[in-house]
Amino acid sequence: MNYFSLFNLPAAFTVDLVQLKQHYQTLQKMTHPDRFANASEQEKRMYLSKNAQINDAYQVLTSPVSRGEHLLSVRGFTLVGEQETVGDVNFLMQQMEWREDLEAANDIAALDALLASNAANLAAQEEKIAGLLKADTEQDNASAADELRKMKFLVKLASEIQAKIDAIEE
């Protein structure tokens, strides 16, 4: 299933999020179960599953990591299993350091600073991936898959920083 074509968008990493949301809302309304209260059971089932698919597709396309992975699979590029471990030592050392920084940060100001610098790193990583996914070449697709895998560590870190902020603010 090509989620880009479901939303009538070109299959590209860079998407117009406003347009994506508009198409999503239109399709959501068209397939909403409330509209089919009087339809046959078979039709209801069909629209319900279409509705669920549209929700899934929207989730996938909204987040850069899953959007990038979906684009690669649409291109026929096989992603290695999630069981695959990352072995880039410098990258991992950096991740370790950032997690140590998070451990040491105990007030909102320090955590906000970490969140901001992580957001900048996420944006830079997204841009790097966008560059790699512009052309559809085997080599660039492989590099993009690698960078998407790395981006997951940044996404995870962002949610951990946020969780620590939430715990303090509670």
Added chain:
Amino acid sequence: MAYSEKVIDHYENPRNVGGFDKNDPTIATGMVGAPACGDVMKLQLKVGENGIIEDAKFKTYGCGSAIASSSLVTEWVKGKSIDEATSIKNTDIAEELALPPVKIHCSILAEDAIKAAVEDYKSKRAK
């Protein structure tokens, strides 16, 4: 999901947490990461002249199963030769800790950490 007693024990009382100086020639460092969950694991081995692992330390940022897997590995590798250490399989770790299928990747990460440390040891020796 419930953790096994052994996982909880290692998680609450992790063995050998910490690190050695990675530039020390007798220290082998293995760094690995799991993209599925964003876990990062560092395993360091202190290897004697005879190739026997004298000490091991780890630092893991991840879930309870990842911490338990690396903690267990530091206990297992001590006193073993480098070659014996590489024979530790993720299935042994998973079995010992009674890891559920969704947490098998944590034991794979620990096995890969040993392999990475051994690689580091060999490349340091080759210099």
